[in-house]
Amino acid sequence: MMHHGEYKVVGGKLVVADLRSSDGVITEASINGDFFLEPDEALQDINYALVGLPTTATSAMIRESVTNHLRSEAVMFGFDADAVARVVRRALGHATTWSDHQWQIIAPQPIPITEQVALDEVLAREVAAGTRQPTIRFWDWDERAVVIGSFQSLANEVDIVAAERHGVQLVRRISGGGAMFMEAGNCITYSLYAPESLVDGMSFADSYPFLDAWVMDALSRMGVQAHYKPLNDIATPEGKIGGAAQKRLARGGMLHHVTMSYDIDAEKMVDVLRIGREKISDKGIASAVKRVDPLKRQTQLDRGEIIRIMMETFTERYAATPASIDDSVRAAARELAATKFTTEQWTARVP
Structure with missing residues (x-):
């Protein structure tokens, strides 16, 4: 099953989540948007952090997984782990938009x-x-x-x-x-x-x-x-x-x-x-x-x-x-x- 969600950070950038799930688990993840992230490889860390999470994962679970998987030198501009959690929850239908x-x-x-x-x-x-x-x-x-x-x-x-x-x-x-x-x-x-x-x-x-x-x-x-x-x-x-x-x-x-x-x-x-x-x-x-x-x-x-x-x-x-x-x-x-x-x-x- 495919999932798509978007979230514009207040005062920040647009974050988009394209996910695939099977049997209640996220099997593929692509976080994208107009944010800034260094180094480039840190995007792989974020995507990897989402794979394997249950589709019922709470914001706290998603945020913790992203934080734990990000390499120490990673710097996020215009978004953060909270924004990733929110857009993933939106994509999965747990969070709503106006x-x-x-x-x-x-x-x-x-x-x-x-x-x-x-x-x-x-x-x-x-x-x-x-x-x-x-x-x-x-x-x-x-x-x-x-x-x-x-x-x-x-x-x-x-x-x-x-x-x-x-x-x-x-x-x-x-x-x-x-x-x-x-x-x-x-x-x-x-x-x-x-x-x-x-x-x-x-x-x-x-x-x-x-x-x-x-x-x-x-x-x-x-x-x-x-x-x-x-x-x-x-x-x-x-x-x-x-x-x-x-x-x-x-x-x-x-x-x-x-x-x-x-x-x-x-x-x-x-x-x-x-x-x-x-x-x-x-x-x-x-x-x-x-x-x-x-x-x-x-x-x-x-x-x-x-x-x-x-x-x-x-x-x-x-x-x-x-x-x-x-x-x-x-x-x-x-x-x-x-x-x-x-x-x-x-x-x-x-x-």
Whole structure:
């Protein structure tokens, strides 16, 4: 049986795998592409490392075999053992590409924050179960809230008294990462629900820029030259504009979401978020800065127009079709919000 797979390394080169298998074992292998490799003979090492591996080999198994077979003086430019593992897994049908899926896109509609985070869990589990196509959803909301990461300490991150004074609701999401200060119209948030096969064999560090390559394109169309700053910050030459978070579910689905600042009341944010005070304590700007507005300032566009361009870019790149949240999904989100995301047990699970 013949197998073919291709993988473009983020920030690197194209790697192609042409394989032949028999009885569940790789019998012939040819790794090729526009990468650089020295010496020439090292390509034979890589191909030899793949022959004899089972077609069910994990990324770790493939990576280890390539590493062990490469001669010590070998130098790989524009790709690495991880890239070889990923393209082999693609060729064998274990890893998928964007074009392997029929993407859906959900436009923003005002939904309470507790239901927003509940929807993230509901929709991610539907994709994992195969009852929903991979989907991207843009958020909208009317209330004021702080959404903290799954593993953050509530007391360490939020000044509870200040939050109550400003009418800020405290919500914990299922993904890790940092706190999000959210008022109506102050930032842009989207959630991506995908099968884990899309990032098969990828580290979290590599998967962030891979999953958000489309948004870098969208920002470029708006005149914003953005890039990833490891691990999960989206930055421009003028500084950070946003951050990403991820949750990979046990049944093969994943949630990836991003929040980018549009026009944030910095004084209020710093009053509510303890970590915000620490981050700017050495910059002498706690009382001088009134707003944090990177996307508004750098694009000179309305928030709605930015979201429109982002949706248009995603649709063009991945042939996404419009979708909506039906009544049953919304009901499931309301139920999960009531039984989990509005409870003290969940919100203060890390006190």
